[in-house]
Structure formats: structure tokens, C-alpha cells
Amino acid sequence: MAFHFEIIKKDRSSRARLGRVETNHGSFTTPTFLPVGTQGSVKSLTPEELVEIGVEAILGNTYHLYLRPGHETIARLGGLHTFIHWERPILTDSGGFQIYSLGSLRKISEDGVTFQSHLDGSSHFLTPEKVMEIQTALDSDIAMVLDECVPYPSPFEHVKTAMERTSRWAKRCLQVKRENDPALFAIVQGGIYRDLREESAQTLVEMGFQGYAIGGLSVGEPKPAMLDVLGWTTPLLPENAPRYLMGVGTPEDILDAVMLGMDFFDCVLPTRNARNGTLFTSSGKISIKQAQYAEDRRAVDEKCSCYTCRHYSRAYLRHLYLSKEILSSRLNTIHNLYYYINLLGQIKEAIQEGRLLDFYKSRTSRHGLETEFPAPFQSNGG
Amino acid sequence: MAFHFEIIKKDRSSRARLGRVETNHGSFTTPTFLPVGTQGSVKSLTPEELVEIGVEAILGNTYHLYLRPGHETIARLGGLHTFIHWERPILTDSGGFQIYSLGSLRKISEDGVTFQSHLDGSSHFLTPEKVMEIQTALDSDIAMVLDECVPYPSPFEHVKTAMERTSRWAKRCLQVKRENDPALFAIVQGGIYRDLREESAQTLVEMGFQGYAIGGLSVGEPKPAMLDVLGWTTPLLPENAPRYLMGVGTPEDILDAVMLGMDFFDCVLPTRNARNGTLFTSSGKISIKQAQYAEDRRAVDEKCSCYTCRHYSRAYLRHLYLSKEILSSRLNTIHNLYYYINLLGQIKEAIQEGRLLDFYKSRTSRHGLETEFPAPFQSNGG
Numbered sequence A, B: 001m002a003f004h005f006e007i008i009k010k011d012r013s014s015r016a017r018l019g020r021v022e023t024n025h026g027s028f029t030t031p032t033f034l035p036v037g038t039q040g041s042v043k044s045l046t047p048e049e050l051v052e053i054g055v056e057a058i059l060g061n062t063y064h065l066y067l068r069p070g071h072e073t074i075a076r077l078g079g080l081h082t083f084i085h086w087e088r089p090i091l092t093d094s095g096g097f098q099i100y101s102l103g104s105l106r107k108i109s110e111d112g113v114t115f116q117s118h119l120d121g122s123s124h125f126l127t128p129e130k131v132m133e134i135q136t137a138l139d140s141d142i143a144m145v146l147d148e149c150v151p152y153p154s155p156f157e158h159v160k161t162a163m164e165r166t167s168r169w170a171k172r173c174l175q176v177k178r179e180n181d182p183a184l185f186a187i188v189q190g191g192i193y194r195d196l197r198e199e200s201a202q203t204l205v206e207m208g209f210q211g212y213a214i215g216g217l218s219v220g221e222p223k224p225a226m227l228d229v230l231g232w233t234t235p236l237l238p239e240n241a242p243r244y245l246m247g248v249g250t251p252e253d254i255l256d257a258v259m260l261g262m263d264f265f266d267c268v269l270p271t272r273n274a275r276n277g278t279l280f281t282s283s284g285k286i287s288i289k290q291a292q293y294a295e296d297r298r299a300v301d302e303k304c305s306c307y308t309c310r311h312y313s314r315a316y317l318r319h320l321y322l323s324k325e326i327l328s329s330r331l332n333t334i335h336n337l338y339y340y341i342n343l344l345g346q347i348k349e350a351i352q353e354g355r356l357l358d359f360y361k362s363r364t365s366r367h368g369l370e371t372e373f374p375a376p377f378q379s380n381g382g
Helices: A047-053 A062-067 A071-076 A080-084 A096-101 A128-137 A156-176 A194-207 A223-236 A251-259 A269-275 A307-311 A314-322 A326-352 A356-366 B047-053 B062-067 B071-076 B080-084 B096-101 B128-138 B156-176 B194-207 B223-236 B251-259 B269-275 B307-311 B314-322 B326-352 B356-366
Strands: A004-010 A017-023 A026-030 A032-034 A058-060 A090-092 A106-108 A113-116 A123-126 A142-144 A183-188 A211-214 A243-245 A264-266 A278-281 A284-287 B004-010 B017-023 B026-030 B032-034 B058-060 B090-092 B106-108 B113-116 B123-126 B142-144 B183-188 B211-214 B243-245 B264-266 B278-281 B284-287
Touching: A004 A326, A017 A326, A026 A032, A032 A326, A047 A326, A062 A071, A062 A096, A062 A123, A062 A128, A071 A128, A080 A090, A080 B314, A096 A113, A123 A128, A128 A142, A128 A156, A156 A183, A156 A194, A183 A194, A194 A211, A194 A223, A211 A223, A223 A251, A251 A326, A251 A356, A269 A278, A269 A326, A278 A326, A307 A326, A314 A326, A314 B080, A326 A356, A326 B326, B004 B326, B017 B326, B026 B032, B032 B326, B047 B326, B062 B071, B062 B096, B062 B123, B062 B128, B071 B128, B080 B090, B090 B128, B096 B113, B123 B128, B128 B142, B128 B156, B156 B183, B156 B194, B183 B194, B194 B211, B194 B223, B211 B223, B223 B251, B251 B326, B251 B356, B269 B278, B269 B326, B278 B326, B307 B326, B314 B326, B326 B356
Parallel strands: A032 A264, A058 A090, A090 A142, A142 A183, A183 A211, A211 A243, A243 A264, B032 B264, B058 B090, B090 B142, B142 B183, B183 B211, B211 B243, B243 B264
Antiparallel strands: A004 A017, A017 A026, A106 A113, A113 A123, A278 A284, B004 B017, B017 B026, B106 B113, B113 B123, B278 B284
16 A cells, blocks of 8 residues: 655644645645545535545545445445545545444444444444454545544543553554555544543554544534643654544634644534535635525625635525525535635645744634634744 | 527428527527526536536526515526526526416416415415516516416316416516517417317417417326327417427427427426436436445446446445435436436437437337327428
């Protein structure tokens, strides 16, 4: 498996890095945002539209694809890229988070997780080895280890037990990984406890993975707690491996996390918000259903160059939303994803040109946010 | 209003004609199929996709657009073309059929129709003059007169009363039509009664419209009855005006009607079927949800060149449908509309090349249908 990561440039004002990832399905630059293609489709869009938006890699959900249509079916049909007509890199999660979200429908043992399908109630057993087999069958470019997530808040002992099991499971994943399998990323757990996060990171780094994710965030903890965790954890991760903040987040979260040294992001926020009529603009979020837009000829964001903003008025988008037209989800999704991809593009450009701090300050002040750095920010330059 | 229709070629084996329509928003050739853009959107597709499919004109529903967002709003936003980002011709219906479909929620008087909105129960009164005003505000290219539809079956006297009122309403529409208003088409009514259809056609032709529609079909009558009505009516309509069969129909219905001299068609069948997973192919309809397609790598129709058939397997389309993904509606709609537009293209080519009868015979025998002409077919050549 041709997986390679290199750092092109480090920011002097923060821990941010500009990087480049190479895979069998092409390369992309980081920091990057991966739209979520839960069931083999980034909801409402075609691959060509994703490419036009500038998407370089997407995420697929192992849990969903395992249940339907099944990884063996996808393998027989030529793998996930062929199945869904997407030629660029795909990262697959391990299903850990989805199974955690099933609540009482799942039971965890040292060997693996037993759960009932949300589709038909059928019973399934997933182990670290099995999720490796599934992700290999999908022909993923980047696979994730099976991890155990815990709710927020959870007591120290509970979080510790889950973190330690996550490390043992990561080792089992590593042991069955063959040379041509997808690149494998470990997942740092440990809730909001500094010593657990540090122990998790150190244990996983010793094992040696091609990348490191930080999991178990964006599950209800306060924003400063998330930044604290990143602040503690990223210095312990190897410089020359990509770092993936799972399931995060808002544009502000992403910018903060980039400055704390993270490289990959995924989140349903832009796509789910789009379907609910909430649109990101250069001056904040708007809810397109509001009566004030009924005869508003302006684009959602007059500074935006996406397909939606080039051709449609707020008035039409409001009409499509109120009329429950399918095109509403499409046009809104195109706009929101473009907003995210464009934000990441601006971040990359700012790192390249050595002005990320200025970008951060101008953006936060424009959005009326605190312009002071979050406490845990520390520069690469020392 | 620059509306012009000319016949390019007449078929010698039937009443079919190849024609050309010019409007302020461009020209198109007939016979043509107009996809239905009920609420200002051909469900799930963008205008660019319609153009790629080969769609030359679409239909908008006056009833829906009048209720939401309102014709005055659309007029203030620059008209329907600008509002929905569609630059080619638009034909608008008058709302007569939708109001008829409201059943007990509407009441008809000589002056017009009172009805309650299906959206909020609000009360509305539409007259022949008002539907002209609405369609002009929408900046439609081709407007329809307000007509009174009757259910099938209905007693002769009832159908006669509605037909006569439809003629009086058509006259009122004509009287308020100004030079720069949309082209105006009348609607022949009269159920399945030959003398009523003939009287309706003769009365309307005497008034002089830019085109003539045949309404009140595809409301439950047997197929031979529909062909009878077309057979009686088209010889009474002027040669040099387009003829529009409203709300029809299956590919077979359209081919039959073309041979009976009809030029325009609209129907929700291809788009609605698409959303329900029923796809048209060169060897008949298929239901994509069937288990037999679970691992079928083939395109929906291996002879089809649409975007969907070029890039996706039946297996993926089945998966999207079962997963209720929005992309399912899109890909299926692209395919079904392409099928219709392609069928009309084949029909036009066959007329142009003087081999429509051969086309009819080969198509009907391939589909296992009667290859004999329906009784009412008569040639232009006499």
C-alpha cells in the first residue's frame, strides 16, 4: 500500500502544519476536511460535484456499509471506489463510534463488540480483526482501528478501562495488518483526563501506526476541554504522521484544531445543516427558511463562488426548502461543503504564506469571537 | 411575444409531424416531451442536468407556483426563468387540472373556481382572466386557458356542461390576452363523447389560438378510448398549430399519440417512477429494488448513454434506493428522463427519415405488444 505523508511547511505562530498525503488513489494536501459518505454517498451529491467543490478525499462508514450492502458484496463489485464511482482517496472509520451510539443495543467484551443492527435487529459480532478484514474488503485507503468510545462525562476508571482496551485492540489490528492492506491509523482515547490521553498517545506511538486519530471528542464536552485534550496530545504524536480529529466540527473548531497541530477532519455538520436549511456564510450562519429571504435576490453569500451562489437567489433556496424539494438539499449541500473546503483552502494558503495567525485573528474578529489565542496554543517555533 | 410554429415534415404513414417551435426563450423541435417542474424544480435535477439530458422545454404548474411562492413574488424576482435558473422555454398549465384534483375542496361557478389551498386551507378564487394574469407574471412562454375537467366516467350532460364552460372560459382568456403575453393554447374537452370532442374542437378553432391541447384524458379511461378521442379530434385541429396531449403518458401512449398527430407531451411518469425505483429500459421496465440486482454490475440499460448508465451499476442503484439516499432519486430521474427524451429523439429521426412506421413496428414487437396499428391511425398522405 503506497501510503506516504510528508510535511511541506510548519507554521511558526502555532503548531499548524501543511502536509501532503499520498495513497494508491491519489494524493491530497492537509489540513483537509473529509465529507462524510455514510452509506456510500455524500448525501445528495455526485462524485463529479464533490470534485468540482474541491473535495480531495471522503469518509465511508464501515458500520453502515458492513450492514448494507455488505463488505463482501462491495468487494465482489470491485471495492468501494468502483461501487460508488469515486476515484480519489477514501478513509473508512472502524464502526466503533456508530456501535457506541447504539447504546443498549451493544455489549462490549475483551474479544469484541456484539450489537444489533439498527436496520433489522439482527445480531452481529465485530472484533478488531474483523473490522480490518471489512476495511480491506472495501479497499479503503486509510483504515481505522476498532476503538471503544465512552460518553461524556464518564468516571475516570470507566474511561481508563475503555482507553486501555482501545490500545489492546489497536495492537490486535496492527498484528493482522498485511503489507498491501489500507494504511492504518490508531485512535487516542482517554476522555478529558490528561494522564489517560497521554498514556493512550504514548502507548499507541510506541506500537507505530501510519497515522493517529484523536477520538472521543465532540461528544458533549465543553469546547475548552476539547482544546485542552488537543493541547496535551498533539505534542506526544510523531511529527511525520498525519493527525486526525474525528467527527469535528464547526469551522471555528477546525481552525483551532489546525493551530493545535491536527491535519484531518470529518464531520456531518456541513451536510446535515444543509439539509436542515442552515447555511454557512462569510458573515455567519443563516437559516434559509426565514421570511426575510422571501424576496431576497442575493446569493447565500455574495463572496462565494460555489455553483449555488453563482446561479440561485436566497428567495429560490427558501422556496425549495419550504417546498421540500430534493434540489434544496443538493444546492444547500454544495454551498456548505464549498464553504468548508474553501476554509481549508484559505488555511492551507495562510500556512504556506506564513500568515496563519493573521488569518486567525481577522476571521475570529469578523465573526465577533474572542481574538485571543486559546490557552493551549503553542507555536512550533517554540 | 415571438411565438411561431412550423411543420418541417409530415409522415406519410400516419398523422405524425416533425415541427419547430420558436419562443422568446429559444426554439425546439416537436414531437417533444416536457418534464414536469411542479414547484419550480424538475424534482431532484438542476437545469444543467436537464440540458445534458437533452430537455428543450419544461412545464411549470400555475396552481403550485400561485400558492407558493406566489406569482407576484416570482414576477418581482424577474420571472420564472430567472427564479429557477432555466433559460429555455417554459409552458405553464392553468391550474385547472390541479383544482379539479382537489375534489370537494373546490366549487365551480360560471365566473371561476373557488378552492381551498392544499397547503394551508386558505380560500382562493381563480377566473380565466386571473390565470392569464398569473401566467403572464410568471413570464411563461406558453400559457394554457383555464379549463374544467370532469372525472371518468361522467354522464353526457355533465361532460357537455363542463366542455361548454371550458369554451366560454377560453374565449374570456383570449379576450384579455395582450400582444406581449405568453402564447395561448386552448384545451379541447368533451370526455369520451365524439360529438362533444368535435364540438369543443370546432368552437375553439373558430376562436383562433396559437396551439390546441387535448385535456381530460389519462383520467382512468381505457387506452382505446384515448386513442379514439385523438383519432376524432386531431383532424379538426389546424395543421399549422401545435397540438398538446396533456398529462400523457407511457412511452407507448406517446408513440401512439404522435402517430395520431400530437406534438407536445408532459407527464410525471418518468420522474415519479424514478423516485419509486421503477426504471425504463430498452427491454421494458425494471424495479431496481429487486434482490436479483444485489450484485448486478451491469448498467440499468446497457444500450443507454445517460450519466447514470455510464457510471453506476444496478447493484449501486439498488443500494441507494434501499438506503433511501437522495442520490437514488437523482440518478433514477436522470435515467428515466433520458429514456423519454431519447425516445422522442428516435421518433423525430424516424419521421425525418420517413421510417416512422418501421420504427413503430420494431418497437412494439420488441416490447411484445400488438404490432397492428390502432384503429384510428390514418395517414397524412390519405
